[in-house]
Amino acid sequence: MNQVSAFYTGPGGLVGAIGSALDAAGVDRTRLRPADLAPVDEFHIRGRRATLEIIEALALTADSHVLDLGSGLGGPARTLAELTGCTVTGVDLTPEFCQVATALSEWTGLSGRTRFRVGDATATGLPDKSADAALTMHVAMNIPDKHALYAEAFRVLRPGGRFVVYDVLQGEGGEVHYPVPWAADSSTSFPATLEEMRELLPSAGFNVVSEVDSSDESLVWFQQMLAKIQREGPPPVTFATFLGDDFAQMTANQVANLAERRIRTIMFVCSRPS
Structure with a gap:
């Protein structure tokens, strides 16, 4: 297991921990919907709201096959499948995440439209032009070779298909305060700058349709999360389930990182030319 996968792997029994939480x-698991799991499986800044924005940008139909690179616990994949009827293949480096994602899809009745496989987002092994759409959310910060990631997305995407990148970028305000939800320190953290992204995506072959900076909204989202944690403690089912005791410090650091413009959150909507 490499350093990145080890960071995301809890001390044990993540499926059991989520079920117990x-x-x-008081959640009835026989009536569980993807939205019920959002506090733990929408593991990205601005949570489910950001996923809904990505769904709109991807322009999916029930016939679409979507590739989620770095699929985590599968929250976005399940939301896509539930709301559009599409099918989603998730690829993630962390075996336990794929196990949990599979279990949560079974609990929510979406195992028929979502599947998760352990793999490298820069070399998935999937066939050329096999996906109608693709996305990656808060993944590239852990990947030093970003060109390989975007080249792989381009290879697997059919001509005319859309690719959405929603990521944390390096801001102009200085080095990131650690720990953060994707890394304990800088040894596994590789956020790109906006200028680098504007070169990386076209160099992989994509047309960039739009870029949307949501950094101000992200700051408010983290401020509200931190205030709630300080007031009430962590909610019973949240990212803290696998991030552990550092979760509150990570949240506080993210408030500082965003307020000081050390990081930015930006969504790029791209297309593979027809």
Whole structure:
């Protein structure tokens, strides 16, 4: 297991921990919907709201096959499948994440339209032009070779297909305060700058349709999360389930990182030329 996968792997039994937290919160697992899991499986800044923006940008139909590079616990994949009827293949480096994602899809009745496989987002092994759309959310910060990531997305995407990148970028305000939800320190953290992204995506072959900076909204989102944690403690089912005791410090650091413009959150909507 490499350093990145090790960072995201909890001390044990993540499926059981999430199930116990749901039970403790009084959630009926026989009636579980993807939105019920959003506090833990929409593991990205601005949560489910950001996923809904990505769905709109991808312009999916029930016939679409979508590739999620770095699929985590599968929250975005399930939301896409539930709301559009599409099918999603998720690829993630962390075996436990794929196990949990599979279990949560079973709990929500979406195992028929979502599947998760352990793999490298820069070399998935999937066939050329096999996906109608692709996305990656908060993944490239852990990947030093970003050209390989975007080249792989281009290879697997059919001509005319859309690719959405929603990521944390290096801001102009200085080095990132650690720990953060994607890294304990700079040894596994490689956020690109906006200028680098504007070169990387076209160099992989994509047309960039739009870029949207949501950094101000991200700051408000983290401020509200931090205030709630300070007021009430962590919610029963949240990212803290696998991030552990550093979760509150990570949240505080993210408030500082965004307020000081050390990081930015930007969504790029791209297309592979027809």
